[in-house]
Amino acid sequence: MSIHSLFHPETFQGRHKENDYFEGWYFKMAKPSEVLAVIPGVAFGKNKEDRHAFIQVISSAEHRSWNIQFPFDSFKADKKRLLVEIEGNRFTPEEITLDLASDGLQLNGTARNLGLHPFPVTFKSPGIMGWYAYIPFMECFHGVVSTQHTLSGSLSLNGVETDFTGGSGYIEKDWGTSFPEAWVWLQSNCFPSKNVSCMLSVAKIPFLGKIFPGFLGFVQIGGELIRFGTYTGAKITKLESDETHARIQIQTKQQYIEFIAELGPTSKLAAPRQGKMERTILESILGTITVSVRDKDHTLVFQETGTHSGIELSEAKNLWM
Structure with a gap:
């Protein structure tokens, strides 16, 4: 990994990879009439013949x-x-420009992203991974490209055109060898108040021959970005999850944060194992996430419910607590 790549996690990280590797970007576009998630990427298996690019699409x-x-x-x-x-x-x-034709799919048009909110990158913490970004042998890396932005332009899906102007957008990515054995992933930027966004990922992380429960995420409320994770010293004080619901409480040095998530209708996605997209997972882009933030004195400073939320609860009951 080059110094430029390290401090620009949004760029393609797999230039020197030859096998057992995946990388994908997650572009989400939301309007009340349609939520689209478009995921371009690459997958490398054991040899050069076992490589392909892909674009996955979810439509609400x-x-x-x-x-x-x-x-x-x-x-x-x-x-x-x-x-x-x-x-x-x-x-x-x-912006993204699409011209996709496949079995049961015709997707064309251009959506533009306005007022991007890039996730901060510093020497101490080059992105959402914090100092874990410096460890080259992590199973899966995560990046947040834009915590939130507004949209313009339109996309036509199977003859139905959606004007995304005024809608909400979000961009993140993953790369590495495999998705975790079990995880919870929650994301929303469609809240009653403007300029509110959140993401939380909790997973079983293999590290130096052991497995530990790790997490990372953020809550953005206007101009304030609250970031937290295993690397910040934050702690998960409660995690309850089943196939359709999750409740997670986090304690940082300054806040108490709670996520209550309810899965909506799900669609299938391909996910990587040793670079090959051979796992099938379920994702909802119509879930709901209620986020609460309390200060050190337990005074409630923020509570709202986000809709059009991205939620994955993959083997979540096998996490811990």
Whole structure:
């Protein structure tokens, strides 16, 4: 990993990888009539013949998902910034242009991202991973490209055009060898108040021959970004989860934060194991997440419920607590 890549987690990290590797970007666009998640990426298996690019799509309006595979040679990524192209489909932080035709899917148009809120990158903490970003052998790395932004432009899905102007957008990514054995992932930026966004990931993390429960996330309320994770010294004081619900309480040095999540309708996604997209997971983009923040004196300073929320509860009952 180069110094430039380390401090620009949004860029393609897999330039020197040859096998057992995946990388994917998650672009979410939300309006009341339609929520779309579009996930471009690459997957490397054990040899050069076992490589491909992909674009996965989830649509709330159609209540389904698609996984379109492409030859690996069709994947192009800029060295210095987030610019990914796969057979005429172009992804940057500022806009995505889609021209997808597959079995049961016609998706075309351009959506623009306005007023991006990039996640802070510093020497001490180069992104949402904190100092764990410096450890090269982590199973899975996570990056947040934009905590929230507004949208313009329109996309046509199977003949139905959605004007996303004024809608809400979010961008994150993952890369590494495999997704964790078990995890909870919660994300929403569709709250009653403007400029509110959150993300929380809790997972079983293999590290130096052992497995520990790790987590990371943030709550953004206006101009305030509350970041927390195993690396900040924060602690999970309660975790309750089943196949459709999760309740997680976190204590930081300054706040008490609670997430209460309810899964909505789900769609299937392909997920990586040793680089191969051979796992099937379920994701909802129509869940709800209630976020509460209390100060050191337990005084409630924020509580709202986000809709059009991304939720994955993958083997979550096998986490801990």
